[in-house]
Amino acid sequence: MFTLASIRLVLFVAATCLLSSCTLGAPALRLKSGVIEDKVVWSGEVRIDGIVTVKKSGHLVIQPGTKILFEPRDEDGDGIGDAELLIEGSLTARGTKEAPIIFTSAADQPKPSDWKYLYLDFARDVELDYIVSEYAYSGLQVHFCRARVTNSIFRYKVDGLRFSTVNLFAVGNRMHDNQHGLRYEERGSEAIIHHNDIRDNEVGIFVVTRSTDRAQIKQNNITGNRQYNVKLGWQQPGDVTLPNNWWGSLTPDAVKETFLDHKIDVSLGHVSAPEPLTGPVNVSDWQKHEGAAP
């Protein structure tokens, strides 16, 4: 347990150093653990070696081109790096196509689970655009909040993008080379997920449990996932419908073969893929899609 009083001081010093680094070109901001309770702006290089929390009153703004490096320390020995960025307040991370915001491992030879996650928990207001998140346990976890995630890349992780109990708009993203590209427990969520590239993961979409087929997952490319394109968890007896997606094949039976559902385990629901697309969508063109913006 760390107290707010001690951490505020650390953050004050850190924020001061950051401002200096922005204006004077000083070395990277280094944070052990800390709390952000006011508005803080990050740019340049930020190194995190612990848990940084943005509290309800806090607002973290990350400038385009910022690189956030998480030290791969695993003191509790659970095989997952301890460093994380926890958002309970607001986060604005708007990169650009030319200057994305990068969340990555600080290891010389990075690997999945070097750091824990970027975690949105009861967050106030979140917007992520053009970020790259890699080598974490979870690239982004979103729980109990609203979030908008666009034009971003989630790769080299256990879970690329993971959510439960959210109002999520996730569009124009690429989730590749993870254990699970997209993993969710619906639990009453409103999720609009289109024009994403969910490819080359072990499992493309993992529907863990408590899904009542409310999530709107359509107009995506869900292809080339090594074990399954879609897998239902063992406590998901309800059906899951994924219309208008490109599955990498024009043969319905071949598409069904990429689902782990009722046909393999009768206790699970059915995965259906009505009206499949006949070719891939252009992920970058999502804004041309009718009704794309929430």
Add this chain to the structure above:
Amino acid sequence: MKRLPGLMISCLLLISLAMPSLLLAAMIEGRIVSGDEPLAGVVVTAHSSLDFTTKALARSVVSDSDGLYQMELPPGTYALFGWNDDQSQFAFCGRNPVNLTADPVWVGLQSVPVATATSDTYDDDYSAAIEGQVLHEGSPLAGAYVYLYLDVAEDLKGQGYRLSLPTGADGYFRFDGLPESNYYLVVRHRQNGQRVGPVQEGDQFGIFPGNPLTARSGRVQQVKLHSVTKLKDASGSETFGRATGPVLSGTVVNASGQGVAGVHVFAYVDRVIGHQRPAAISTPTADDGRFVVNLPEPGTYYVGAREAYGDSPAPGELFGMYEESADHGLTLEKGNNLDDVRIVVEPIAIF
């Protein structure tokens, strides 16, 4: 005159030798009831765990015509049970295990009739089954859950090894495909219909007098489980394991600072809450938002409050965390209670 000092010294010595046990003993008094009626002729026994087949650490005198009993015990934690002379009535305390200090304490017990288990052939030679009927005041109890525990390590709390479906109108329940083992049976029926959470005043619960029940492969054990109605709980919280640690109390308020009734305050030992059961949870807050959580032991706990009990919080549910530390944790040393904790709750808003 010269002999008096010696006599006085001898008396004082005898008194002082007797003092330690007198000082350390706690007096337990209480009444044993069957329904609303006092039950005479019951001997109450104190055990170190909820396994009442273990050797009794102390025994009361037989309860009198008013159902009253007394016994003395050193301060500690004890499970109290009672039997009448012909073993036809089994009594238990709804607060088991009970924490005793050196102060006198009132501990009531409620009794249920004892019915011996029977058994029949089961159609699977390689597993066992348990079936039966839940009864309350002699009538079938619908909507009750029967819990199977493999041991008493957690004082027969939590979801246990297996949990039945809710009983139907006939009070029937059944477990199939059980490994051959000893099982401790508990029944709970909550007025709020939930299958987990504290048993509150007005809920029904019961402990099988034949615990542990031995289930054998190829046989189905048939039992009757009698429940009693939970009376007012003095402890004010449910603690998984022994509530021998500090006491956490305070107020749950809304964003305007007004007390919020009907929410539970929980304490987890793991910072990432929700991945396991809390270590302790309060009963619903009072009208003024006050709560009490009895912690199992000194240590660091991650504390918050929510409206429902069990499963993941739902949209619209009142929820809030202790905000005086960055990670929502607080540390309590031995004997260091904390009585001014304030938690703000608000609806989970995702829309």
